[in-house]
Amino acid sequence: xxxxxxxxxxxxxxxxxxxxxxxxSACTSDSSSGDGKEEGKKKSGGAxxxxxxxxxxxxxxxxxxxxxxxxxxxxFKEKYPNVEIVEHxxxxxxxEMKTRWISNNPPDVVYIDGNGSSETQMISDGQLxxxxxxxxxxxxxxxxxxxxxxISPAEELDGGAIYTLPLVFDTWGVWYxxxxxxxxGWEAPKDFDSWLASMKQIKKDTGIAPFITTGQYPQYFxxxxxxxxxxxxxxxxxxxxxxxxxxxxxxxxxxxxxxKKVEAMVDAGMVDKGFAARSHTQTQMNFIMHxxxxxxxxxxxPTEMKADTPEDFEYGFMPTPxxxxxxxxxxxxxxxxxxxxxxxxxxxxxxxxxxxxFTEENAQKFAESxxxxxxxxNVDLSKNEQVPEFLKGINDMINNPGSIEIYNRNTPEGKxxxxxxxxxxxxxxxxxxxxxxxxxxxxxxxxxxxKAKELRN
Amino acid sequence: MVQSKTQxxxxxxxxxxxxxxxxxxxxxxxxxxxxxxxxxxxxGTSAVKDFIGLEHYKKLFNDSxxxxxxxxxxxxxxxxxxxxxxxxxFFAVALTQLRIKEAPFYxxxxxxxxxxxxxxxxxxxxxxxxxxxxxxNGLLTAIxxxxxxxxxxxxxxxxxxxxxxxxxWAGIGLFMLLxxxxxxxxxxxxxxxxxIDGASEWQQFWNITVPLIWPQIKTSIIYIVITSLNGSFVxxxxxxxxxxxxxxxxxxSYLYEKAFEDFQFGYxxxxxxxxxxxSLVTVLILQYILKREKVEY
Numbered sequence: 212x213x214x215x216x217x218x219x220x221x222x223x224x225x226x227x228x229x230x231x232x233x234x235x236s237a238c239t240s241d242s243s244s245g246d247g248k249e250e251g252k253k254k255s256g257g258a259x260x261x262x263x264x265x266x267x268x269x270x271x272x273x274x275x276x277x278x279x280x281x282x283x284x285x286x287f288k289e290k291y292p293n294v295e296i297v298e299h300x301x302x303x304x305x306x307e308m309k310t311r312w313i314s315n316n317p318p319d320v321v322y323i324d325g326n327g328s329s330e331t332q333m334i335s336d337g338q339l340x341x342x343x344x345x346x347x348x349x350x351x352x353x354x355x356x357x358x359x360x361x362i363s364p365a366e367e368l369d370g371g372a373i374y375t376l377p378l379v380f381d382t383w384g385v386w387y388x389x390x391x392x393x394x395x396g397w398e399a400p401k402d403f404d405s406w407l408a409s410m411k412q413i414k415k416d417t418g419i420a421p422f423i424t425t426g427q428y429p430q431y432f433x434x435x436x437x438x439x440x441x442x443x444x445x446x447x448x449x450x451x452x453x454x455x456x457x458x459x460x461x462x463x464x465x466x467x468x469x470x471k472k473v474e475a476m477v478d479a480g481m482v483d484k485g486f487a488a489r490s491h492t493q494t495q496m497n498f499i500m501h502x503x504x505x506x507x508x509x510x511x512x513p514t515e516m517k518a519d520t521p522e523d524f525e526y527g528f529m530p531t532p533x534x535x536x537x538x539x540x541x542x543x544x545x546x547x548x549x550x551x552x553x554x555x556x557x558x559x560x561x562x563x564x565x566x567x568x569f570t571e572e573n574a575q576k577f578a579e580s581x582x583x584x585x586x587x588x589n590v591d592l593s594k595n596e597q598v599p600e601f602l603k604g605i606n607d608m609i610n611n612p613g614s615i616e617i618y619n620r621n622t623p624e625g626k627x628x629x630x631x632x633x634x635x636x637x638x639x640x641x642x643x644x645x646x647x648x649x650x651x652x653x654x655x656x657x658x659x660x661x662k663a664k665e666l667r668n
Numbered sequence: 669m670v671q672s673k674t675q676x677x678x679x680x681x682x683x684x685x686x687x688x689x690x691x692x693x694x695x696x697x698x699x700x701x702x703x704x705x706x707x708x709x710x711x712g713t714s715a716v717k718d719f720i721g722l723e724h725y726k727k728l729f730n731d732s733x734x735x736x737x738x739x740x741x742x743x744x745x746x747x748x749x750x751x752x753x754x755x756x757x758f759f760a761v762a763l764t765q766l767r768i769k770e771a772p773f774y775x776x777x778x779x780x781x782x783x784x785x786x787x788x789x790x791x792x793x794x795x796x797x798x799x800x801x802x803x804x805n806g807l808l809t810a811i812x813x814x815x816x817x818x819x820x821x822x823x824x825x826x827x828x829x830x831x832x833x834x835x836x837w838a839g840i841g842l843f844m845l846l847x848x849x850x851x852x853x854x855x856x857x858x859x860x861x862x863x864i865d866g867a868s869e870w871q872q873f874w875n876i877t878v879p880l881i882w883p884q885i886k887t888s889i890i891y892i893v894i895t896s897l898n899g900s901f902v903x904x905x906x907x908x909x910x911x912x913x914x915x916x917x918x919x920x921s922y923l924y925e926k927a928f929e930d931f932q933f934g935y936x937x938x939x940x941x942x943x944x945x946x947s948l949v950t951v952l953i954l955q956y957i958l959k960r961e962k963v964e965y
Contacts, residue, residue: 488823
């Protein structure tokens with residue numbers, strides 16, 4: 212090798228060395244700034260318990276949009292000008308914030324909703340602050356204790372600990388087009404017999420399969436039809452025991468009666484044959500295009516389908532009519548809670564923010580912008596012109612019980628938590644099999660009972 | 669001379685070092701970490717991890733959905749290999765050896781699905797399979813075969829075969845180009861000599877084209893197998909979400925369900941290790957089966 216070539220080789224070597232060192236240093240600086248500890252140091256409350264400093268909020272943006280959160284945050288800023296709010300929001304926010312929670316550097320306040328979030332899991336992992344003592348002392352503007360003002364009560368776990376406050380009262384039920392029903396002279400049913408009769412009438416008049424649900428996400432049928440049916444048949448205890456895989460519950464007569472009702476719907480050809488391949492949005496499109504007449508979905512349906520809903524379409528909502536004649540209709544709320552992280556950097560501001568959420572004004576705004584209701588009793592929506600009619604009706608029903616009963620699905624604890632997940636997975640598979648007509652009610656119940664036995668053993 | 673060789677090796681080592689570091693960080697570390705996590709009970713959302721040893725692997729052996737997923741994965745592998753290889757070979761030969769004027773246009777047409785996102789492909793084919801407004805049921809009805817129409821993606825029997833169609837459609841272009849490259853490198857004199865000797869076109873294809881492009885065929889098959897075992901997940905997730913029931917569940921979609929929907933990240937990691945093991949074993953077996961002496965004429 213001549214001198215020139217050696218020089219060239221050395222120069223190349225040095226360049227390669229610089230490149231490698233540069234990459235290594237880039238990696239080092241990245242990892243030191245990525246742990247979020249520096250960020251955390253900025254957050255703190257003011258002196259003498261003053262509500263101040265940085266407050267981080269994580270909220271999921273789904274079918275309800277983010278309009279309500281934006282207005283609440285604005286209102287809070289006006290009330291507490293020394294608090295600087297950092298919002299972490301979006302449809303994938305639970306995934307985006309996962310590393311913050313794993314590294315014990317979570318935001319202060321979290322609204323638990325959407326894919327990738329689980330209240331049960333967060334409690335089980337010890338990520339949420341015990342709010343019991345603080346929440347027990349909270350009062351609404353009219354002086355009534357907050358814990359006594361919820362439609363669906365705050366859950367007490369571990370013998371009385373409260374980790375989350377129930378913010379959004381979402382519930383599943385069955386939807387129909389009220390305008391179409393009036394035009395055709397069809398009546399909204401009140402129990403299972405009248406529901407089946409109504410479906411038969413609709414099929415006779417139009418030739419469509421009246422009922423649709425999404426086969427890609429069988430939880431829509433589970434939460435929208437089966438859970439209210441189990442609750443109507445056997446109350447809260449049966450509902451919770453079935454989900455937790457209690458074998459005796461799956462052997463009860465009530466369960467067989469419920470499943471026989473579903474079988475009757477399938478046998479009478481009421482379920483859309485294409486349901487199994489359809490996603491939730493596809494089924495919702497079919498519903499608003501009058502390809503089907505009934506669909507089980509939560510309160511968010513009108514907001515989610517707003518852009519596609521025809522002008523003459525009028526959303527009608529009822530608690531799923533799986534109850535027997537003379538029995539009350541059952542509602543099983545799907546509560547979306549709010550919580551404070553156990554490792555919150557600014558717990559004082561976090562508590563102030565959570566307390567601020569539960570006001571009459573915010574409850575009214577919530578109903579206006581989301582089409583759902585906040586989990587507060589006695590909020591009079593009847594005079595609010597921005598609130599859709601179906602919501603006023605359901606709000607009245609909830610606040611004046613009689614024709615409907617509200618049943619709660621409790622958060623499973625300990626071993627039940629894992630069993631519940633496995634039972635739900637099996638239930639989803641069997642729901643599709645049953646609705647496709649591949650198995651009957653007996654086989655459905657037998658499979659679920661066997662699964663419960665296997666898990667309990 | 670010895671010194672210059674050392675310097676050369678040193679220089680090469682330094683040049684390779686960045687790639688090697690990236691390989692360690694983004695390939696080896698996640699794989700080893702996945703294996704490590706599979707020994708823990710972990711939700712994937714908190715710092716709390718409980719060591720449980722081989723429990724997840726014991727559970728894997730008793731999980732009926734896993735067996736179904738492995739079967740479905742191999743269904744994808746076999747049907748995709750056969751479908752893509754036959755069609756891409758056919759089109760590659762047709763576009764190189766037959767004198768088709770529009771060959772460049774067809775090359776673009778066949779390659780087009782490769783530049784489309786899998787999400788778009790999935791949604792497009794969902795419409796094609798739609799039981800009410802879909803192209804397939806529409807065509808069947810138009811030609812008087814209405815009794816053959818069905819909810820393709822909602823049928824326990826037909827959902828899985830239906831998913832293979834878009835996967836094959838989307839895969840042909842890339843492998844067609846790869847095989848075309850091989851065919852174009854075969855000396856024309858070989859075909860001329862074979863023609864003089866009276867060999868038919870089929871004999872020319874079987875005795876000249878296939879042996880000489882065997883390296884490309886082998887690479888294509890292995891690549892299809894690996895991408896099927898790791899990549900069928902996306903098309904499944906978009907078109908059927910593993911359903912109806914578990915009819916189209918593949919190992920990837922089951923991993924996703926367990927890790928990200930059921931918060932069983934440790935079990936998901938164990939499924940990930942299984943996917944790696946199944947892929948490695950399959951590729952090693954394939955390497956052995958496809959081993960062939962290099963042919964030169």
